Amino acid sequence: MSRYNAAEAELKWRKTWDEMNAFEAVRDPSRPKYYVLEMFPYPSGRIHMGHVRNYAMGDVIARYKRAQGFNVLHPMGWDAFGMPAENAAMERGSHPAKWTYDNIATMREQLKMMGLSLDWSREFATCDPEYYAQQQAMFLDMYKAGLVYRKSSTVNWDPVDMTVLANEQVIDGKGWRSGAPVERRELTQWFFRISDMADELLTAIDGLTEWPEKVRLMQRNWIGKSRGLQFAFDVVDAPDGHEKLEVYTTRPDTLLGASFAAIAADHPLAKSLEASNPDLAAFAAECRRMGTSEEEMERAEKLGFDTGLRVRHPFDPDWELPVYIANFILMDYGTGAIFGCPAHDQRDLDFARKYGLPVTDVYCTQDSEERVGGTAYIPLKSETVRYVRALAGEEIMTGYQGVDAAIAHCEAAGVGKGVVNFRLRDWGVSRQRYWGCPIPIIHCDTCGPVPVPREQLPVRLPEDVSFDKPGNPLDRHANWKHVPCPDCGAEARRETDTMDTFADSSWYYARFTNPNAETPTDAMDVEYWMNVDQYIGGVEHAILHLLYSRFWARAMHLTGHLPAEAIEPFNALFTQGMVCHETYESDDGRWLTPAEVIEKDGRKVEAATGAPITIGPVIKMSKSKKNVVDPEHIIQEYGADTARWFMLSDSPPERDVEWTAAGAEAASRHLQRVWRLVTEIAESRSDTESTPLPADKALRQATHRVIDGVTKDIEGFAFNKAVARMYELTNALMKSGDASPAVRREAAAALAQLMAPVTPHLSEEIWARLGMETPLVSSPWPTADPTLLVDDLIRLPVQVNGKRRSEIEIAKDAAKEDIEAAALADAAVARAMGGAAPRKVIVVPGRIVNVVV
RNA sequence: GCCCGGGUGGUGGAAUGGUAGACACGGCAGAUUCAAAAUCUGCUGCUCUUACGAGCGUGCGAGUUCGAGUCUCGCCCCGGGCACCA
Numbered sequence: 001m002s003r004y005n006a007a008e009a010e011l012k013w014r015k016t017w018d019e020m021n022a023f024e025a026v027r028d029p030s031r032p033k034y035y036v037l038e039m040f041p042y043p044s045g046r047i048h049m050g051h052v053r054n055y056a057m058g059d060v061i062a063r064y065k066r067a068q069g070f071n072v073l074h075p076m077g078w079d080a081f082g083m084p085a086e087n088a089a090m091e092r093g094s095h096p097a098k099w100t101y102d103n104i105a106t107m108r109e110q111l112k113m114m115g116l117s118l119d120w121s122r123e124f125a126t127c128d129p130e131y132y133a134q135q136q137a138m139f140l141d142m143y144k145a146g147l148v149y150r151k152s153s154t155v156n157w158d159p160v161d162m163t164v165l166a167n168e169q170v171i172d173g174k175g176w177r178s179g180a181p182v183e184r185r186e187l188t189q190w191f192f193r194i195s196d197m198a199d200e201l202l203t204a205i206d207g208l209t210e211w212p213e214k215v216r217l218m219q220r221n222w223i224g225k226s227r228g229l230q231f232a233f234d235v236v237d238a239p240d241g242h243e244k245l246e247v248y249t250t251r252p253d254t255l256l257g258a259s260f261a262a263i264a265a266d267h268p269l270a271k272s273l274e275a276s277n278p279d280l281a282a283f284a285a286e287c288r289r290m291g292t293s294e295e296e297m298e299r300a301e302k303l304g305f306d307t308g309l310r311v312r313h314p315f316d317p318d319w320e321l322p323v324y325i326a327n328f329i330l331m332d333y334g335t336g337a338i339f340g341c342p343a344h345d346q347r348d349l350d351f352a353r354k355y356g357l358p359v360t361d362v363y364c365t366q367d368s369e370e371r372v373g374g375t376a377y378i379p380l381k382s383e384t385v386r387y388v389r390a391l392a393g394e395e396i397m398t399g400y401q402g403v404d405a406a407i408a409h410c411e412a413a414g415v416g417k418g419v420v421n422f423r424l425r426d427w428g429v430s431r432q433r434y435w436g437c438p439i440p441i442i443h444c445d446t447c448g449p450v451p452v453p454r455e456q457l458p459v460r461l462p463e464d465v466s467f468d469k470p471g472n473p474l475d476r477h478a479n480w481k482h483v484p485c486p487d488c489g490a491e492a493r494r495e496t497d498t499m500d501t502f503a504d505s506s507w508y509y510a511r512f513t514n515p516n517a518e519t520p521t522d523a524m525d526v527e528y529w530m531n532v533d534q535y536i537g538g539v540e541h542a543i544l545h546l547l548y549s550r551f552w553a554r555a556m557h558l559t560g561h562l563p564a565e566a567i568e569p570f571n572a573l574f575t576q577g578m579v580c581h582e583t584y585e586s587d588d589g590r591w592l593t594p595a596e597v598i599e600k601d602g603r604k605v606e607a608a609t610g611a612p613i614t615i616g617p618v619i620k621m622s623k624s625k626k627n628v629v630d631p632e633h634i635i636q637e638y639g640a641d642t643a644r645w646f647m648l649s650d651s652p653p654e655r656d657v658e659w660t661a662a663g664a665e666a667a668s669r670h671l672q673r674v675w676r677l678v679t680e681i682a683e684s685r686s687d688t689e690s691t692p693l694p695a696d697k698a699l700r701q702a703t704h705r706v707i708d709g710v711t712k713d714i715e716g717f718a719f720n721k722a723v724a725r726m727y728e729l730t731n732a733l734m735k736s737g738d739a740s741p742a743v744r745r746e747a748a749a750a751l752a753q754l755m756a757p758v759t760p761h762l763s764e765e766i767w768a769r770l771g772m773e774t775p776l777v778s779s780p781w782p783t784a785d786p787t788l789l790v791d792d793l794i795r796l797p798v799q800v801n802g803k804r805r806s807e808i809e810i811a812k813d814a815a816k817e818d819i820e821a822a823a824l825a826d827a828a829v830a831r832a833m834g835g836a837a838p839r840k841v842i843v844v845p846g847r848i849v850n851v852v853v
Numbered sequence: 854g855c856c857c858g859g860g861u862g863g864u865g866g867a868a869u870g871g872u873a874g875a876c877a878c879g880g881c882a883g884a885u886u887c888a889a890a891a892u893c894u895g896c897u898g899c900u901c902u903u904a905c906g907a908g909c910g911u912g913c914g915a916g917u918u919c920g921a922g923u924c925u926c927g928c929c930c931c932g933g934g935c936a937c938c939a
Contacts (some may be wrong), residue, residue, distance in 0.1 A: 001889095042939050082939065155937075166937040214857055218934075221856050294935050328854090332936095347854085416920040424936090431937065477890095483907050501939070540933060542857080547936095577859095578933075617931085624938070650865045650877065656932065663865080663878055668889090672876085676892090720866070724876035732875090734893095797872040804872050804918045842919055848871040 004675035006639025006668075010761040014115055022777050023075040023117045027528050034061045034070035035529050037509055037547070039537030040077045043103035043125070044084060047110045048621050048661055049647070050538065055655055056644040057576060057719065059116045060538045060757040065716050066117065067756070067781035073529055075512040076111065078104050078125035081436045083166060083503045084623065089467040092502035096435040097463070100127055110632060115640045117223045117777075124515045126504035127435070131511065134502065134520040136440040140451045141559035145439075147193050150449065153428055154266070156291050157185035161470040164432045168624070170291045177470070184288040189430035190439060190497065194551045198223050198422040201550055212654070215542045222543050224423025226250045228300040229407050230335065231416025233261060233311035235269075236320060242269045245311055245323070248334030248421055253406035255415075257362040261311050262304065262326040264336040270325050273307055280305055280325065287327045294330070302351055303327045314415040326351070332425050344776055346376040427548065429500040434465055434473045436498030442491040444485035453486050459494070472496055483714075489629030492681055505545055506552035509535075509569055510562060520561045520695050530566040539575035540620065546573070574717050577656040580586045581627040583616030591626040629659050638668040641759035645671060646765035648719040648758055671762055674730055674755070678748045678766040681733075684741055695739040702732040703747040703789045708784035710754045719758070726755055745770060753782045798823045799850040800832040808849075816843045823849040 017023065028096035036056035041051055062074040080098075085096035092099075104125060111118070124131050144359035156165040160178035164187075169176045202223045205216050229252035232244040245261060251832040263270055265287035274281035283305040290296055304324040313319035319341070328347065329338060342352035343361040352359055365376060400818050403727050430439070438459040440452040452459055461520050464474035474480060474496040485492035507520070514525035537545075553569040556562040562569075584605055598607040606613055621628045634643045652655040686851045706729040713722035715759075733747050748772050756763035767776040794812045796819065797804050804826035810819060820841045823829055833853050840852040 032909085039939095044939085079939070084938085102922085162935075168938045170937095218857050222935085224856095269858080292937080295854080298935085300854090302854095425918090428936080433937090499936070502936095505939085511900095538933095538939095544932060544936065545939085580932080619932075622938080652866075655866095657865080660865085662880095664879060673892090721876085724867075728875055799871080799920070802871095802918095807872070840919065842871090844871060847869095850871080850919055 004672055004765070006641060006671075006761070007818075009114060009765045010639050011643070013761045013764045014112070015116075017777055018473045020775070020777070022775075023072075023074065023119050024121055025119045025529075027525060028071050029528060031071040032069070032683075033064040033073060033529060033726075034534075035073040035532045036065065036534045037075065037512070037532045037536070039535075039541060040079050040344040040505070040508060041107065042082060042084075043100055043107055044623050045106070046632065047048070047670075049287050052114065052539070052631045053579055053647050053653075053657075054536060054645055055114060055116055056110065056577055056647050057574070057717075058534075058713060059118075059644075060648065060719060061534055061536070062117050063760060064759040064781065066777070067753070067779065069780065071832055072117075072355050073512070074118055074514075075118075075122040076116070076120065076171055077123055077508060078107075078127075079501065079508070079517075080104065080125035080506050081498075081504055083168075083435070084435065085435045086467065090470075093467075094558055095463070095465075096444050097127065097461075100125070101433075110635075113632075113635050113640055113769055115645065117760070118224075122515050122757075123513050124511065125828070126437075126501075126508065129458045129460055131508075131515075132328050132437040132504070133205045134511070134808065135378070135437050135499070135507070136452070136457050136459060137454065137500070137522050138507070138556065138561065139503075140440055140557065141452070141561075142555050143451060145559055147196075147555050147558070147744055149191055149193065150188055151191055151426075152186050152188050153191075155187055156190075157183045159183055162196045167291060167293045170296075172794065173289075173291060173296075178813065181289055182291055184292055186288065187430070187432075188429050190441075190495075192427040192429060192551065192555070194427045194548075195422060195424050197551060197554060198225070199420075200554070201424075201547065204550070204568060205321055208568060208570075208573070211570075212573065212575055215539075215573060215575060216547070218542050218655065219547060223423065226421050227403060227418060228334075229255075229416045229420055229423075230419045231314055233314065233321070234317075235323075236312060236767040238271050238309075241271060245269065245337055246738075247337045247339050248419070250340060250403065250421075251341065251344065251346055252403065252416075254298065254344045254362055255339070255406070256315065256412065257341040257343045257360040258313060258321055258339045259342055259348075259357045259360060260322050260324055260340045260355075261308075261745045262324045262329055262340055262351075264329040265365050266325065266327055266331040267269075267325075267329075267336045269323075269337075270307070272786070273309075277307075279485065280307060283325060287325070297328060297330070298477065300327060300356070302347065304351060304355055307353070309810075312723060314410075314411065319822075321483055322357070324351075324355070328646070333423060334421055339468070342376070344376050345847075350671075370594070373830050384446065388774075413549060415574070427500075427502075427551070429503055432475070432496075432498055433470045433498055434461065434467075436501060437504060438474070439495040439497050439499055440487060442483055443495060444488060444490060446490060447487040447492075447493075448672050448768045450487050456486075474498070489628040502545060503552070505549045507556060509549070510566070512848045515689040520556070523563075526562060526566065526852065530562065530569065532570045533674045534572045534574065535570040536574045536576060538578055538620075540578065542597070542732075546570070548738040570611075574653070576653050577651070578620035579659055580618045580620050580656050581629060582618050583617060583625045583627045583819050585614045587613070590846075591624075593626045604627040617693040619796050621659070629661075634664050636646070638664060639671075639761070641762045642671055644669040645723065645759050649723045650720055653717050655798040667685050670727070670730070673734075673761060674751065675762065675766060677730065677733060678752065679745050679769055681748045681764075682771065684744075691740075693740045693743075694740065695736060696743045699732060699736045699743050699747055700785075701740045701791075702729060703750050704784040704788040706732075707754065707782050707791055711781070711784070722754075723758065726751065726758075729754070738745070752776065753779065792844065796823075796846075797848050798826060799848065800829060801852060802850060804834040805833075812846065816845065819843050819845070819849060823851060 027764040036058055038054050060071050065071045080100050084102050088094055088099045091098050156170050157179050158175035159164050160180040170182050176179055204221055228248055228250040230248045232246050235245050265284040270284055304326045307323045309323040310320040342349040342350035342359045379693055410416055441451045441460045446448055462477055481494040481496055483494055510521050515528040554567045557567050584597050596607050646664050655732050706725045710722045710724045729751050752763045754766045764776045793809055796808050799804045806826045808822050810822055820843055836853040838851050838853055842850040
């Protein structure tokens with residue numbers, strides 16, 4: 001028998017679908033719509049396995065919903081601005097636009113080879129001027145609405161290259177190209193007021209019931225709402241303007257255990273002391289000689305510097321605490337100043353032990369004064385302890401009564417007030433880079449920042465730029481930034497910062513509803529297509545991208561671009577796990593792709609040189625670590641269906657998978673098996689209906705159980721289980737030679753339909769061979785006959801003392817007494833009971849029997 | 854460091870608190886073949902046992918329960934995020 005020619009069949013069916021315009025979405029209010037969206041790719045060069053996984057999943061949902069009768073919108077586009085294009089420009093001299101659009105062309109062809117049911121007519125890239133024009137318009141709308149402002153903030157500064165570095169470009173505290181120790185530098189930058197919406201973004205999470213709980217939790221923690229006490233220390237012999245030191249604490253209950261105050265190196269008080277104290281200035285400079293990432297600050301050794309200043313404890317004016325500058329205090333959180341209570345906070349305790357500060361346990365019981373050693377003590381709500389005022393021995397409260405009680409106590413004593421604080425900071429969107437959406441502002445010496453007039457949008461990126469030296473090409477461009485002020489006509493300067501690429505991806509889902517609209521969105525299209533019914537993407541985007549999108553949707557609503565119902569743009573979210581691979585590094589520090597590594601004498605070596613390599617951890621496939629596998633050769637060799645089937649088999653979609661080449665061959669063999677089997681059944685068709693054979697019922701039951709199971713599995717994103725059931729149906733069909741041809745044909749047709757979301761080309765092919773005239777792509781989803789899903793007799797396991805000893809066969813609706821009697825009558829059960837009388841028999845109908853002796 | 858997730862045979866994994874290992878890969882044996890590939894059939898958690906069967910088994914240690922991979926507490930290891938990677 002001939003083999004299934006995937007290459008030929010796949011080309012043929014893709015052409016058929018194209019000619020049918022099968023996947024073009026047309027607004028049709030008479031039909032229910034379904035908007036399924038996978039996170040759009042960054043055009044890094046070629047698609048990788050993570051893309052295949054992501055888009056295969058989305059396509060299963062899209063094709064399944066289409067078969068269920070929904071008017072499906074399933075678009076694709078490109079998250080096309082970003083650093084790699086500029087890096088390529090610096091390394092290879094190619095223009096970022098050319099590099100990006102070339103990559104898009106390559107990747108578009110690769111995605112098309114996958115046979116995805118995408119509406120390509122809606123395709124756009126975020127670097128298209130038509131797209132970023134609308135983004136600039138929205139920026140100005142948001143500016144007008146007070147959602148945008150400027151303030152000073154810190155960036156990573158490379159003092160040799162004289163350029164701003166992304167956190168990714170800071171390696172071990174040094175610039176990735178220059179190798180120079182990175183410094184923090186202050187710049188005036190543009191910000192979105194996302195923190196004004198903190199409470200709203202937090203409470204709305206409750207309504208996101210179709211989101212994974214872990215993502216909701218991560219978002220809640222990220223927003224980080226806390227209630228605490230804000231109060232001011234009086235500063236002893238204060239420098240002018242610093243008579244008070246405001247601090248925020250979530251642990252006011254430990255205020256009587258305070259032993260020091262600490263401020264950020266960037267705190268105004270610290271800055272005012274730098275002029276007169278060279279040692280202090282040196283320490284502050286040392287603190288700034290560190291990247292801006294929170295991780296780096298938290299991991300760094302905790303260091304402090306005694307400013308020499310003292311503050312008075314709010315409950316006792318004679319009690320003075322030293323004020324330190326500490327490298328772990330964030331100026332962006334709270335007031336940039338804290339008090340330290342070593343007894344009840346581990347970080348404070350480590351700090352106190354290091355600098356010889358007192359440790360006072362405010363929760364000491366009568367005989368455990370020495371409880372705190374090297375571990376801070378966290379009071380338990382259930383514990384009965386005496387909360388004493390440590391110095392005077394005066395009892396203030398009994399037991400830990402929570403933060404609110406402590407705040408109330410402090411407020412009553414006139415010390416500070418309870419405030420709500422958020423960890424969430426405003427979104428800094430300024431980037432000192434070329435390849436991004438220009439911020440449409442003109443700076444005038446007399447008028448200040450002035451919006452670019454609407455009719456002048458888009459502010460286009462100039463094409464004649466050079467990347468021969470580091471820094472922002474927009475800033476050093478000969479004339480681009482020199483423009484007259486729109487208000488007064490005087491000489492003025494364009495803003496040369498571009499927007500964070502997260503901005504581009506914060507509203508693309510809305511643009512897909514009408515990518516050609518003259519405004520950011522078209523009201524009719526947004527009304528019909530929004531929200532995204534199912535959003536699918538990597539779990540690595542669980543916080544930032546999704547939070548920014550939620551913010552931007554609200555901003556779009558406030559500026560009239562989205563209806564109120566669309567402020568939560570993603571109804572359901574599925575976060576897929578990542579495709580991971582080992583990393584390989586050569587001795588001279590180059591990352592190697594898996595294709596550049598071969599195995600020799602049981603060791604992995606660099607293929608080109610035979611030199612030994614270092615094998616790194618299994619981490620997500622990323623271009624920077626080069627641990628990427630190109631799916632194209634699998635598609636070339638076996639076809640798209642095999643790649644899709646293989647990618648969805650075995651691993652649960654939400655879990656990370658380590659890529660392994662073994663198995664693609666086996667997946668291909670299985671698809672060949674299905675093709676042979678169905679072809680054989682199709683050819684054995686009989687025109688007259690035969691009388692039912694004894695084997696028919698079993699096959700029909702198997703078929704309908706699999707229809708039922710696969711439907712539920714797809715609904716629940718359990719594609720691996722759906723695939724397993726399709727194997728089961730294939731196996732049942734293989735062994736069904738004694739069933740009648742009509743029943744076998746019914747089973748084969750169901751198999752084609754069920755497999756179609758995963759292997760659309762093969763399914764069309766075998767569907768046609770079964771004599772079906774309507775293409776599968778426009779055929780409805782099969783439904784299971786409920787009468788075939790249940791059995792009259794069931795097998796029930798019987799345990800003795802919790803260990804399985806036997807199994808009984810019994811009517812599915814047998815009475816408990818009958819089940820118990822049958823279990824006790826079983827020989828193996830009797831043997832296991834060893835002649836003892838049952839003390840108790842637990843019967844869980846339809847599940848299990850447990851005999852306790 | 855902080856937040857989140859994961860850990861089950863040789864491998865990927867399955868299992869509303871109820872038969873641990875569905876399904877697949879790999880392996881072994883057999884059929885077919887001059888031979889091989891392909892295909893088909895059977896076996897395949899570990900240990901002991903000719904067999905029947907028994908014991909042990911879901912990262913580690915406790916606990917709740919008639920019954921725990923699943924729930925609780927304490928650990929270990931791995932991955933993701935940490936605000937300028939996308």
